[in-house]
Amino acid sequence: MATILITGFAGGLARRVARRLLDAGHAVVGVDYRDAPAMDGVTLYRASYDKTAIEDVFRKHAFSAVLHLGRVGNLSKQVERRFELNVLGTQKILTLCRAHGVATLVVLSTFHIYGAHPRNHTPISEQDPLRAGYDFPQIADAIQLDNMASTWVYQYPEVRVVVLRPVNVVGPTIKNSMSTLLRLPRVPYLAGFNPMMQFVHEDDLAAAVEAAMHGSARGVFNVAGSDVIPWRTALDLAELKTFPIPGSLVSLYLRTISAFPGYLVNFFKYPCVITDQEFRRTFGWQPVVGARETLRSITGATSDLG
Amino acid sequence: MSPPYGAKRALLHFLSRRVDPELEAAFAALPNRLNDLGFDMWGFNPAEAARYYPLARSLYDYFRTEIHGVENLPAGRVLLVPNHGGQLPLDGIVIAVACLRHGAPPRLVRPMVERWFPKLPYVNEALARSGAVLGDPVNCINLLEDDQAILVFPEGIAGSGKTIRERYRLKPFGRGFMRLALRTNTPVVPVSVIGSEEAIPSVHNLAPLAKLLHMPYFPVSPFVPLLGPFAYLPLPVKFTVTFGEPMRFDGPWDDEDAAIDDKAAVVQAEVQRMVDDGLRARHSIF
Numbered sequence: 001m002a003t004i005l006i007t008g009f010a011g012g013l014a015r016r017v018a019r020r021l022l023d024a025g026h027a028v029v030g031v032d033y034r035d036a037p038a039m040d041g042v043t044l045y046r047a048s049y050d051k052t053a054i055e056d057v058f059r060k061h062a063f064s065a066v067l068h069l070g071r072v073g074n075l076s077k078q079v080e081r082r083f084e085l086n087v088l089g090t091q092k093i094l095t096l097c098r099a100h101g102v103a104t105l106v107v108l109s110t111f112h113i114y115g116a117h118p119r120n121h122t123p124i125s126e127q128d129p130l131r132a133g134y135d136f137p138q139i140a141d142a143i144q145l146d147n148m149a150s151t152w153v154y155q156y157p158e159v160r161v162v163v164l165r166p167v168n169v170v171g172p173t174i175k176n177s178m179s180t181l182l183r184l185p186r187v188p189y190l191a192g193f194n195p196m197m198q199f200v201h202e203d204d205l206a207a208a209v210e211a212a213m214h215g216s217a218r219g220v221f222n223v224a225g226s227d228v229i230p231w232r233t234a235l236d237l238a239e240l241k242t243f244p245i246p247g248s249l250v251s252l253y254l255r256t257i258s259a260f261p262g263y264l265v266n267f268f269k270y271p272c273v274i275t276d277q278e279f280r281r282t283f284g285w286q287p288v289v290g291a292r293e294t295l296r297s298i299t300g301a302t303s304d305l306g
Numbered sequence: 307m308s309p310p311y312g313a314k315r316a317l318l319h320f321l322s323r324r325v326d327p328e329l330e331a332a333f334a335a336l337p338n339r340l341n342d343l344g345f346d347m348w349g350f351n352p353a354e355a356a357r358y359y360p361l362a363r364s365l366y367d368y369f370r371t372e373i374h375g376v377e378n379l380p381a382g383r384v385l386l387v388p389n390h391g392g393q394l395p396l397d398g399i400v401i402a403v404a405c406l407r408h409g410a411p412p413r414l415v416r417p418m419v420e421r422w423f424p425k426l427p428y429v430n431e432a433l434a435r436s437g438a439v440l441g442d443p444v445n446c447i448n449l450l451e452d453d454q455a456i457l458v459f460p461e462g463i464a465g466s467g468k469t470i471r472e473r474y475r476l477k478p479f480g481r482g483f484m485r486l487a488l489r490t491n492t493p494v495v496p497v498s499v500i501g502s503e504e505a506i507p508s509v510h511n512l513a514p515l516a517k518l519l520h521m522p523y524f525p526v527s528p529f530v531p532l533l534g535p536f537a538y539l540p541l542p543v544k545f546t547v548t549f550g551e552p553m554r555f556d557g558p559w560d561d562e563d564a565a566i567d568d569k570a571a572v573v574q575a576e577v578q579r580m581v582d583d584g585l586r587a588r589h590s591i592f
Contacts, residue, residue: 118424118425119421119440119442121442121445122440123347191427192430192431196345196347226341227343228345229341230345230349247427270424271349
């Protein structure tokens with residue numbers, strides 16, 4: 001039995017992972033900068049990742065692994081706050097892992113840092129450049145989080161660091177930008193564009209996080225779902241009501257109706273298709289939920305995790 | 307073939323009425339390299355392609371296209387290298403239809419398109435569903451290693467934007483295609499297209515307007531004073547497409563530029579020779 005710290009515990013993914021670890025007999029400690037609902041068997045703390053309160057969490061427990069799933073991806077948070085939580089917070093967690101002899105650190109990054117760009121080739125692998133920043137500097141915090149964690153992979157070998165860059169995470173308990181968008185009464189698509197997209201179910205990603213934690217390899221890995229499909233096919237599979245929106249009206253729509261982050265708009269215009277062969281080969285993971293079930297899981301189903 | 311997901315959309319619905327059994331049979335005969343939902347990772351989907359290809363075939367028929375040497379297409383991976391001209395990639399469309407209809411077995415051609423196309427609304431989707439791919443070395447290597455047929459225009463934008471005075475004089479070939487051929491051990495099939503370089507004549511490239519509109523070039527048709535925008539409709543010239551014997555190249559793919567350029571020049575000379583032969587053999591451009 002090991003004691004494992006999971007950040008971002010108010011989020012659906014962290015709780016999925018916690019459930020799996022508890023079932024496997026591990027002790028789980030959760031932390032979030034927001035209020036997180038209680039969960040049986042989990043010691044819960046509220047602490048900003050960039051403040052001293054998180055240090056106490058490391059003093060009170062001896063963690064064998066830290067799963068840093070608490071990247072702030074979206075919406076309401078201002079750039080400054082995202083920078084504090086994502087960049088300064090991740091830096092602090094990395095430092096604490098090293099100071100407290102944590103053996104394994106899994107950092108959840110995102111494929112958004114590759115950027116959706118008309119010059120993207122297919123598929124994108126871990127060695128490819130991160131293009132997101134030059135059209136949308138607002139995503140700088142996510143790129144820096146990833147870079148910082150990736151640097152640690154080889155700079156401090158005493159901590160085994162695994163950085164995961166998953167595609168759009170979708171599922172009944174997930175509240176990220178993509179899942180929120182798919183829960184709108186009518187989901188928009190950009191008129192004249194229908195790029196290829198990838199989706200990974202929250203259960204598959206939870207299994208991927210667990211596989212990364214149990215494995216012995218270190219490094220940076222893409223995590224893609226099963227099938228690559230166009231955006232509108234995805235909407236059809238999810239049986240959603242849709243409407244076209246001309247490019248010129250997108251910013252007005254984002255300011256008035258949807259809180260979807262503007263810096264992700266290009267993902268509905270240009271493809272950003274990644275390959276996760278390296279991750280599959282290294283950790284023996286593969287997705288079990290198909291595209292259809294993944295997209296349908298968005299609606300209806302309620303959380304069974306409380 | 308059943309209508310694809312998203313066929314509710316007005317455009318596809320309209321196109322769905324234009325069914326071409328010959329093309330549908332050809333698509334059905336292609337080897338299956340698709341995921342469960344019928345797409346490859348670049349966005350090719352035979353069900354939707356079967357809706358777009360009849361438009362391409364209309365162009366093919368409009369130009370009364372004659373083809374020669376399609377039996378020269380080797381099985382497995384191949385790079386098709388034609389001359390390029392005529393402002394719009396009509397040459398690429400005609401070659402793609404020729405290989406699908408007359409290849410034995412039918413071959414899906416994956417044209418490598420300019421970086422400009424993914425930005426064009428609607429066009430980008432029609433191209434991707436029909437099998438076109440952004441011209442990029444990684445895309446090309448992946449497709450060749452999957453034993454597919456790639457169509458590249460090594461003359462690039464300089465070729466398609468040729469004015470009528472420059473027709474059928476090949477612009478210098480880029481060397482990218484030759485590195486890819488060497489790296490993936492792929493035969494190169496030289497192709498000549500006669501007719502395409504006169505289909506939309508241009509006497510001048512209006513560069514400032516092209517820059518303003520973010521276009522690679524802006525052709526000026528000599529018929530504009532007479533016909534206005536209709537001057538840009540392709541003339542009913544006759545197309546003749548000839549596929550040459552496959553050419554094989556040996557040597558390191560990461561050799562010096564000069565060594566690669568020499569090999570690319572061999573292909574360029576062969577395409578130019580085939581173009582010159584084709585021009586000598588034709589009696590009328592119509």
